[in-house]
Amino acid sequence: MGSSTRAASWAGSSGALMPEIASLDFKAQLQRDGVPSPAAGIDMDLVRDCIHCGLCLPKCPTFRSLHHEGDSPRGRMWQIKEATLGLVAFDDPRFQAHVYQCLNCRACETACPSGVQFGTVMEMARAKTPPQNRRDRRVRALLLNGLLPHPGRLRLAGWLYRATRALRLPALLRRSGAWKVLPLGKFAAFPPVGDARPRRTPLPALTPGQGTRRARVGLLTGCIQDEMFRGTNRRTALALARNGCDVVVPSARVCCGALASHAGEAKTAERLAGLTMDAFAGQGLDAVVVNAAGCGSNMKEYEVQLRNDAGRREAAPSFSHTVKDASEFLVSLGLLPPTRPIRLKVAYQDPCHLVHGQKVYQQPRQVLSMIPGIELVEMKESDWCCGSAGVYNLTHPEISEEALGWKVRNIIDSGAQVIASANPGCVLQVGMGLQRAGQDIPVVHVMDLLGWAYGDDEQRPPIVRRAMA
Known part of the structure; x- marks a missing residue:
């Protein structure tokens, strides 16, 4: 049989097989073969994207530090697959340790030739994995659930932070080393950055653009960013206005849920994501500009976080597509060059x-x-x-x-x-x-x-x- 005849024969037979293949229920077949059903809440298609090639290993900070396969992206993906299939318990102390020792920096995603969405998979896994570390549980209770979602409490915490700075308490704690033994004492070791005396008045609801109007944008002022770096928010609004943008700041002060999402606090993250979308709704915006990298990354993935929210899951993808980092947006708009030099x-x-x-x-x-x-x-x-x-x-x-x-x-x-x-x-x-x-x-x-x-x-x-x- 000639090559052209064989090709035609193969094409004909494969064409006949395609409807049959398309109708197969692969999940049912896996169950008949004795393969455990995946646990709910983790997308096994994303887990299977990892081919365990190891190109991520040289880029992983915890693998560099700990020299353990279980603390590499490849090792973690393998363990998550085993836990999802029920071969390892999500509350197994060893599994917990490897999952929470990950920085979730996502450098492995940049190195990965297969496009593995490691960050998404890790957040799904953490949502099903109770933290083993006592400090981790304390941080979740105090910060992720007790402080950041509540603007009034956050304002009080900001006032206390600035008061301790005025009393030079952080410098005393750093010199004495006492911050190492205090609960959440690392806050005391932070340098005196940010706004020592932030303006009491928040950014106006609308900062008009200067010159030719080029866009109408929303600005996420955030939680920690607005409390500790309100001047940075103000300068971001200034830069946008100088480039012809009307800058809209929502009246509701919202946390986007980034820290909760990264830590696997899925319910808190979903609730805050919904509130953030609602805050910018109906404003006629060309973009939602974010100057905090973690917040921007999180908001660009609301489609995943809100997949179970019947009222918002259809709107989430279009909202996420409007989210832009401040530099990303200004460069795409065409940044007007500043004139004051900074010789450094x-x-x-x-x-x-x-x-x-x-x-x-x-x-x-x-x-x-x-x-x-x-x-x-x-x-x-x-x-x-x-x-x-x-x-x-x-x-x-x-x-x-x-x-x-x-x-x-x-x-x-x-x-x-x-x-x-x-x-x-x-x-x-x-x-x-x-x-x-x-x-x-x-x-x-x-x-x-x-x-x-x-x-x-x-x-x-x-x-x-x-x-x-």
């Missing part, structure tokens, strides 16, 4: 949930490069996790400290005078590490530098003031 060497520290979670790498660097006077220098491993990872630095301080040590050494080696980032957790964590290392290198947001270059003068570190004199 600046290195950019990639937040994990921006570079790996949102695949936004060039845009923050493009924004910095458009500021006159800035010499942008690259640090080694700029896209490696700093160890903040949501609340990970509170629940797993030892591994977090090792990751922070790598980051601080690379910053010092870069010769940068200022570090720019795009996430409040990174700004706090890296600032703390540099301060403890005796390095007077300020850590600021990309939007801070852009806002200062556009004319804002508030909260500039001394080195920035001198560079702009």
Whole structure:
């Protein structure tokens, strides 16, 4: 039989088989073959995407630190598959340890040739896995469920934080080392960053764009971002307005649910996601701009989080498509170059949930490069996790400290005078590490530098003031 005849024969037979194959119930067949049914709540199709090739291993911070296959992305995917099929219990202490020791930095996603959605799978697994670590349970109770979803409590916590700074209590705790033994004492070790005396009045409901109107955008002010970095929010609104955007700020102060989602607190995350969508509904927005990497990454995945919300699951994908990081949006819009120079060497520290979670790498660097006077220098491993990872630095301080040590050494080696980032957790964590290392290198947001270059003068570190004199 000639090759053309064989091909025709195969095509004919395969064509006849296609309807039969399409009608097969593979789940029923697996059950008949004795394969356990997957546990509800975890998408086995996403789990099976991992082919266990190991290309992710060199990019995993916990594998670098712990040298254990179970603490690699490949190992965790294998364990999640076993737990989903009932071969390992979700409350097995060993499984719990490997799942919660993950930073969920998602660097493995960038390295993966198969497009595995590791972050989504990990959050699904954590939603079914009770935390083993006592510190983890305490953080969930106090922060994720007791504080962040409640604006009044968060304002009180912010006031207490600023009061302790005014009394220089954090410096005393750092020098004495007492923060190491206090519950959640790491908060005391954070450097005096953010707004010491934030404006009592929040951002206006509408900041009109300047010049030709180019877009109407919503701005997520957030929870921690708005309490500790309200000046960054104000400079973000300034930058958007300077570029012809009407900036809408919802009257309801909402937490987007990012920290709860990353920790596997699925019910809390789903509730906060719904409230966030409702806050921006009916505003006629071209985009929802976010200046916190973890929040933006989370909001871009509301389609997954709200899949069981009958009232919102249809609207969630279109909402997520409107969510843009501040640098991402301004570059796509066409950033108007600022005119005030900032003559400094600046290195950019990639937040994990921006570079790996949102695949936004060039845009923050493009924004910095458009500021006159800035010499942008690259640090080694700029896209490696700093160890903040949501609340990970509170629940797993030892591994977090090792990751922070790598980051601080690379910053010092870069010769940068200022570090720019795009996430409040990174700004706090890296600032703390540099301060403890005796390095007077300020850590600021990309939007801070852009806002200062556009004319804002508030909260500039001394080195920035001198560079702009």
